[in-house]
Amino acid sequence: MSSGNYFTNEPKEPVVKSETVPGPQSSAGIKALGQVTDSRPVYFIADYEKSVGNYIADVDGNVYLDVYAQIASNPLGYNNPALIETAKSDKMIRAIVDRPALGNFPGADTAEIIQGLLDMAPKGQDKVWSGLSGADANELAFKAAFMWYQGKKRGFTKGFNEEELKSVMSNSAPGSPELAILSFERAFHGRLFASGSATRSKPIHKLDLPAFKWPKAEFPSYKYPLDKYEAENKKEDERCLAIVDDILKSWSIPVAGVLIEPIQSEGGDNHASKEFFQGLRDLTLKHGTLMIVDEVQTGVGATGKMWCHEHFDLSPAPDIVTFSKKFQSAGYFFHDPEIMPAQAYRQFNTWCGDPARMILAGAIGKEIAKNNLVQRTKEVGQYMYSKLEALSSKYPKYIKNLRGKDRGTFIAWSLESGEARDKFLKDLKTKGVNMGGCAESSVRLRPTLVFEEKHVDILIQKIDQLLASY
Amino acid sequence: MSSGNYFTNEPKEPVVKSETVPGPQSSAGIKALGQVTDSRPVYFIADYEKSVGNYIADVDGNVYLDVYAQIASNPLGYNNPALIETAKSDKMIRAIVDRPALGNFPGADTAEIIQGLLDMAPKGQDKVWSGLSGADANELAFKAAFMWYQGKKRGFTKGFNEEELKSVMSNSAPGSPELAILSFERAFHGRLFASGSATRSKPIHKLDLPAFKWPKAEFPSYKYPLDKYEAENKKEDERCLAIVDDILKSWSIPVAGVLIEPIQSEGGDNHASKEFFQGLRDLTLKHGTLMIVDEVQTGVGATGKMWCHEHFDLSPAPDIVTFSKKFQSAGYFFHDPEIMPAQAYRQFNTWCGDPARMILAGAIGKEIAKNNLVQRTKEVGQYMYSKLEALSSKYPKYIKNLRGKDRGTFIAWSLESGEARDKFLKDLKTKGVNMGGCAESSVRLRPTLVFEEKHVDILIQKIDQLLASY
Known part of the structure; x- marks a missing residue:
């Protein structure tokens, strides 16, 4: 690309012909x-x-x-020539026409297609599980977190006991335990039932739907401009972290994962400091709960880093990072082998993602890298x-x-x-x-x-x- | 097609070269x-x-x-020429490259693409809502059922009160009411949290995951051969319907929808009679709950009808029919305008389906019709x-x-x-x-x-x- 002229055939400016919108x-x-x-x-x-x-x-x-x-969710502009080329490729046509059940019958090119996602993975993440939307990605991440949490308690390689195997078929404990995901006020994580239980941005997303009794903490509310109110905002961080600490210690249901957006997007573009996120990472380690970073909206380059949480220098890396939107594909990255359940077929479904959208994600990643x-x-x-x-x-x-x-x-x-x-x-x-x-x-x-x-x-x-x- | 020779370039028979599978x-x-x-x-x-x-x-x-x-989930065989042609079309390439947020910015061809799905809709269904997988389709249907149930109670066009708007943000009633979906033993409806709560086929699908306290009824267990045990099987129908009647009357949580597969597939290909399904339809009407038919695996032709429940002559038609798999796309069909919430944006998400997969569904439908x-x-x-x-x-x-x-x-x-x-x-x-x-x-x-x-x-x-x- 010649800098400042990525699309050579774009209009020079907007044109509005109709008297009203919609026309x-x-x-x-x-x-x-x-x-x-x-x-x-x-x-x-x-x-x-x-x-x-x-x-x-x-x-x-x-x-x-x-x-x-x-x-x-559009990463590279309408009718992007590089993506059109990808869409016309034999590989894409096969992915459209011969959509595989990827978990059982992956194709010869599946590992390479998945590698295309991993090439753009956040620092510290080396595996991926594929889904179909942001809400789906988050719920798959919740499943991973719950299985991990119970596996840790039970022993990761230990099998299930009779009581678990029986009670689960009636949706009762101990097979279906009461477990929670902690999210934040004003958060948006999707609109299915578990993701919807974690979403706290607007009533319209949630009304009339049953929800899990999961806790919410407060997301920092800063005074602006930030440089003028440094001391006040530091106190706000501490106040909000103390609330998280308290919930992780005392919530009536064990919390398996803390779920957070690097910037609360749907909820109002609410930002929090690097120190807040580092403090939150420490709290998840202290309480033995996973840190799940929802990069569905913030991910894939728009914040000036490939992944927004890379602004925060978290150490260790988050346990799970979810993605969708600009990647056109969806799913979650992870690195700890214990986040994959010891038994096969526990994280599984018919399609396990869409290779057509995964191929596109790889092409998006390549185009981003090539053009910086x-x-x-x-x-x-x-x-x-x-x-x-x-x-x-x-x-x-x-x-x-x-x-x-x-x-x-x-x-x-x-x-x-x-x-x-x-x-x-x-x-x-x-x-x-x-x-x-x-x-x-x-x-x-x-x-x-x-x-x-x-x-x-x-x-x-x-x-x-x-x-x-x- | 010349009958008995749809694919002219198929192998004549299987070939196994490796000593073991996998090789x-x-x-x-x-x-x-x-x-x-x-x-x-x-x-x-x-x-x-x-x-x-x-x-x-x-x-x-x-x-x-x-x-x-x-x-x-493969409807028409590998590398089907009609689908390859569709995959190479300009319309498909645009759907891949310029994936729209269909709810906000549909394309000029969106109505026609959706009509392609409706052309194959079950008798009595005239609208569709699009999703991305079978589990997603079922959960979107649950959302529709819960909104309908509360709308009926509140008055469909009535707004929400202060208490609802406030409590919902804490996942509490009345804004987040306790409501249930009734499903059947051995049923499979997906593996997210709400669909997983309705799934009752195997522990492996559900272990370690929190679940809603929803009821399950018994699915008929027939003696075979059916013609020999007609009287016994009729009694089995009556027994199972009485259980449903009882749950709908007395379950601690109101039941907004009864969810059933026309043939329980993952759960063992368990069949039930036309009379059982008709009796079930009557019970849903009697108790003011929706009938949701999960045609994710049974739909799109394999049972000798386009939709399996059409074997049962249900009247009125089911309230909601979900689909995925062989349609390659996913979602639910419905007909009652009250199943669309009176307020916009309640059933909504970023992509609202995938037009690439919807275009394919239309092509699948056309090919099915053309070749009978x-x-x-x-x-x-x-x-x-x-x-x-x-x-x-x-x-x-x-x-x-x-x-x-x-x-x-x-x-x-x-x-x-x-x-x-x-x-x-x-x-x-x-x-x-x-x-x-x-x-x-x-x-x-x-x-x-x-x-x-x-x-x-x-x-x-x-x-x-x-x-x-x-």
Whole structure:
């Protein structure tokens, strides 16, 4: 890549042709889609054939600069030529047509495909277990943690006793023990039942669903700007770590794993210090519980490191790191052999992942390495942060608590209310920028890894134009 | 297709070159794979490039007749030309490369892609919600059932009260209510936490994992042959339905849905009568609970109907039908508009399915319809059942309780012990037949939908040869 020009055929700027977003064609499409599934959350009907790089087109001929990128999951821009080549490969076609039950009948290329994931693994991780989505990855990690916890108690290589084998079929202890995962307030870890039990961001994710009675701790709430409130924020770290310590000591159900996002994303881009994460690692060691780092949204380069938790110099490395989204595939990395149960077939299912998506993950990793995209994202993020900082001084009411300094393009800020935020995002679409929200009143930037300085300039210009008109 | 010759380039018969299965190349491959993931459940390393139709090749040059077909998930044989064409299409390449967050940014072709699934939907179902695996499909269905159940109680369009909004964030009632799914002994519905709570087939699927305290009822256990024990089996139906009635009346937690497989597959190919299923439907209506039919393994043609529950003439149609495996995609069908929550974003996640796999599902459906493969599977199944019946008279010790008459190729039988079954399956591999087990001592046939009479003849010949040598 020639720096600053990854996509040579991108539009120069957004184009908005329709008077409203969604435009008339999108509105008709949303109605038609509503005949066959739930189409209420649709923003617009995209035209992926016409989308290029950082620009997403819709069926009304609008072309938006995309800083949301499929809820933070598009890694390398629309119709990326390297990925198209991979998609056309014989290997991919076979993975699509002859989808194997990978656990029983892997193909001759399976080890190589998995190695493609491991080539990008976080420091200290040398094995992977594959899943299909972020929620799936987290729940598979929970299973591993629970089996590990009971294995440690029982003796890893020891078999099950009669009482366990019998009680488990009635979902009762000791075969189905009461065990917990500790998560944090405002965390998001998925929306199935166990992942949903660990999710604490919004009621809408959880209402009317039975949940496990698992504990939650407080995630630090810092005062900004950070350099001004160093002492206060240090105290906040200590307060939150003391709560974790207390729960691990005294919660009514044993805690097998502590689950945390390096940056709480859906929950509002809440950051915590390196010292907090190091303290948390120490607490997991002290109490004999696993540290599970959920890198579903933060992973794969966007924070200026391949994996966000690498900012924290954790030692030893986390026990389990989950991934999905920008890797297009999903699963978890681990390193301790005891995290693989002594008995086969305990972590198992029909497909054990999707090789088509795993092949893509390998290609994504290669393209990132070849073009040095993590470093580029770090640079572009610094450029973007400084521009936003200036804009924040100009419009303090609309760009509050700017977050994500030195975290690549993983940047967010707050507005004064949910209404103000929703209006801002809606108005910005009519200016040709597709951006997403998080938590109650924040917006989050989640561009691809090929978002460049020239895109930053357009983004800043569009925000400036919009806020000037308010 | 010319009947009896769907694949023109298939091998004429199996070839076994290695002295053992797995052979030396597979064994080396399994060891290498064990460096990067759990490879203990691997039978052999397949060579998908050399696999054709009903024949799966491995890296030792062995070629097996495959009556297991990727744990019942390969629909149309290896390297099917129609699916290869689909895999090479521009639409597929875009779905791979530009994977959308379908709920927010569907593409111009999304409605058409979903319609491809609906074209093959069970009678009475007109909407679909997409997921990624069988377990995922079932858990998404549970979510729909729980939201429906609480919606009915609260008033479908009524909002949530303060107490619900607050308590849900602590995983407590009333926001996180205690609600249950009723499943059956020996059932298999997946291995995540909620699906795993409904699974009751084997301890290995469930050990050491926390589970919801959900009830299980008894699935009928019939005496065979069915025509000889008609009166006894009718009583068994009544006994089992009375248990369901009792649980729905008196279980300590309200039951939002009754979940059942049309044939319990992993649990042993246990069949129940049309009258049992009709009685169950009546009970769900009587008690105001949903009927969820898990067609993950039975669906998509193998039983001689597109959907197995269509054998039972249920009226009204089941509320929710889940699918995965042979459809390559996953999700659930439904028809009642009240099963879609009144508020958007309650059934939602980042990807909302995988359009690549959904496109494939549409192509599978078209190929099935074009070649009349459900009817063909019915015919081939009848032929196979009669041949196995004859073999069962010859080897009664090894082919006991033959099951699946008039259920297409969805056929199973039992041996005298788990050891005898395991040895039979292992020995059969050395004869060139890849077959799978289920429950403690049964084997199950799960060939593709393009399994023909000539394949049946080879299968019967190989089993006959093996059993003659015992």
